[in-house]
Amino acid sequence: MKKRSSTLVLSTSTKNYIISLFAIIIIIISAIAIFVTYLSSYVKDIKQEKIALENQIKQKEEFYEALEDKIEDVKYLLGMDAQEEFSQNISAMLNSITPTQKRIILNSIPNGYPSFARKITSGFGNRFHPIYKRVKFHHGIDFGGKVGTPIMATAEGIVEFAGYDKGYGYLVVIDHNFGFKTAYGHMLKNLKVKEGDFVKKGEVIGFLGNSGISTGPHLHYEVKFIRRVLDPKNFINWSILNFDEIFYKEKRVAWNSLTKAIMNQYDKLNQLSLK
Numbered sequence: 242m243k244k245r246s247s248t249l250v251l252s253t254s255t256k257n258y259i260i261s262l263f264a265i266i267i268i269i270i271s272a273i274a275i276f277v278t279y280l281s282s283y284v285k286d287i288k289q290e291k292i293a294l295e296n297q298i299k300q301k302e303e304f305y306e307a308l309e310d311k312i313e314d315v316k317y318l319l320g321m322d323a324q325e326e327f328s329q330n331i332s333a334m335l336n337s338i339t340p341t342q343k344r345i346i347l348n349s350i351p352n353g354y355p356s357f358a359r360k361i362t363s364g365f366g367n368r369f370h371p372i373y374k375r376v377k378f379h380h381g382i383d384f385g386g387k388v389g390t391p392i393m394a395t396a397e398g399i400v401e402f403a404g405y406d407k408g409y410g411y412l413v414v415i416d417h418n419f420g421f422k423t424a425y426g427h428m429l430k431n432l433k434v435k436e437g438d439f440v441k442k443g444e445v446i447g448f449l450g451n452s453g454i455s456t457g458p459h460l461h462y463e464v465k466f467i468r469r470v471l472d473p474k475n476f477i478n479w480s481i482l483n484f485d486e487i488f489y490k491e492k493r494v495a496w497n498s499l500t501k502a503i504m505n506q507y508d509k510l511n512q513l514s515l516k
Contacts, residue, residue, distance in 0.1 A: 303377060303378050330497050331489070331496060334497055335484075338484075338500070340481075342504060342507075343484050344481065345503070345504075345507050346500065347396075347481060348442050349396055349397065349418045349419065349503060350417065350418070350419070351421055351473075351476050352396065352477070353395055353476075355384075355392055355393055355394075355460065355462050355477075356386065356390055356392050356393065356449060356460050358385065358390045358449055358459075358460060359384060360386065362459055363382070364379070365381060365470075366378065381424065381464070381470075382461075382473045382477070383459045384449075384459055385458065386449050387449065387458065389429065389448050389449065390449040390460075391449075392445065392446055392447045392449060394440045394443065394446050395423055395442065395476070396415075396423070397417065397418075398415040398418065398439075399416050399437065399438070399439055399440075400415055400435065400446075401422070401436065403432050404432075404436075405452070405453075406426070408426075409453050409461065410426055410427045410452025410455060411428040411429060411430055411447065411450060411452045412425065412428070413446050413447055415446075419499055419503060422464075423462070423464055423465070424462070424463040424465070425446060425460060426460070426461035426462075427449075427451060427452050427453050427455045427458075427461050428447040428448060428449065428452065429447060429448040429450035431447070433445050433446050434447070466493065466494050471491060471494070472491070475487050475490050476491075
């Protein structure tokens with residue numbers, strides 16, 4: 242009888258030990274769960290703060306870009322007295338250009354449509370962004386179209402970038418002559434060019450897609466002159482038939498000196514070829 246009593250006491254003690262051990266484990270697990278929850282919340286707050294800071298930086302960048310544009314406009318308005326002289330110089334310069342020389346200029350400077358997709362879904366300038374849900378400056382023109390529509394270079398040049406960009410998706414940037422650049426965004430992955438390639442005007446560089454930050458299939462097209470974004474509309478409507486118009490519409494380009502530089506370069510090349 243004494244043996245049984247001893248065994249019973251030992252069993253009760255073991256049970257109490259196990260219960261205590263489980264209680265401690267539960268407390269530890271609960272503490273870990275609380276800590277993990279707190280840590281997750283803390284990380285989430287940090288991520289939200291990071292996103293907020295990135296948005297603030299973007300807004301500041303857009304503000305300063307818009308401010309630079311306004312400063313340029315003010316400079317232009319302050320120089321109105323010189324506009325008559327500017328017009329006279331441009332007229333004289335245009336009268337001296339031959340049809341052959343006009344074609345040379347059109348081959349060197351972006352002009353015409355970059356794709357057979359010609360439906361403009363978003364223009365150049367301030368707009369309400371469909372994804373960010375706030376007003377943002379749109380640096381180019383969007384052309385809506387079918388996925389796979391060919392995209393062409395609008396002037397000859399060297400491919401500066403061909404790859405993936407977080408915002409633009411699959412992007413090609415072409416460095417043209419005399420300070421001009423064009424950018425073609427949201428294309429399909431199978432780009433037809435790579436960095437360093439020389440491309441001719443009209444050469445296919447990729448295909449219309451829906452990559453990057455995009456709400457639907459389209460081509461985002463930009464034209465820049467010495468880091469300054471220009472309205473691509475003036476350039477897509479430019480051709481041999483209305484050659485003179487852009488020189489009066491796009492006043493943010495020093496056409497007089499630029500055109501002389503173009504013609505001087507090609508004259509030198511012609512002289513060398515004749516030797």
